[in-house]
Amino acid sequence: MYKREFLARLREGLSGLPWDDVAERLNFFSESIDDRMEDGLTEEEAVEELGPVEEIIAQIIAETPLTRIVREKVRPKRRMQPWEIVLLVLGSPLWLALLIAAFAVVISVYAVLWSLVLSLWAVEAALTVSALAAAASGILLFGHGGLLRLTLFSGGSVLAGLSIFLFFGSRAATRGAAWLTKRIAQWIKSLFVGKESAI
């Protein structure tokens, strides 16, 4: 790939970011390619050394805070015409509702995800408490039949086993949910970035 193509693809991939930021990055990469060529590399080798352009774009987007991306997206590129403002206001019952609905969907996805995790931990806690209670009463219920105490104690042990087993499951689920949370946030970010060029 040549320098021009590399920079064009980088610019396209970052089109949702603030323009001055993108321009500065493009200059930085352009300078780096020129310096490599001065060092004796061919243009293609110089571009190759920078790494895959898709990875560079992904890294930059991951490092940019979502608030910054949204702020850039929301800022109008030109002054709005009076009729556009009128339309915007008149249409607010529609788009405002849609916007709120979109937010609600995202929040409910997160809520469902984390309530699943929470319920797993609740079961885990219940198992642990009942295991301890059963084992303790098996030991401490003096004056009752040995069979009852033995049943309680062995029941407690089974519960304790289940509790340990579920602990690892719950931990894995928590990690999975955290990973998903991050991925969903990244996906929302990617909706804001890099779509402009497609329109």
Added chain:
Amino acid sequence: MDNQMKRGLLDVCVLAAIKDQDSYGYQIIKDMKPYMALSESTLYTILKRLEAAELLTVRSAEHGGRLRKYYHITDAGRRRLREFKVEWREIISLYQFITREEDDNV
């Protein structure tokens, strides 16, 4: 390596790369190459952060018919390097503490 720790270390590495004379992006990457592979995007982020923290300043100068950005360490940047040396001694003593614990367990 832990991300937070790596970030702090890389900041100091870049400051060290420009402490003797002003340098530019590709030169910094070349200077660090024997010690660590540093990508352009990573370096850019570090330079931006150091500039915002006023640990370095940037100037553009003509070079071979084009502009090149040179990075210059500030007094605050030099102070940061000195602080790092002190902090590192503490880290080394902590490291000795940590590994001693390990040896006892074996």
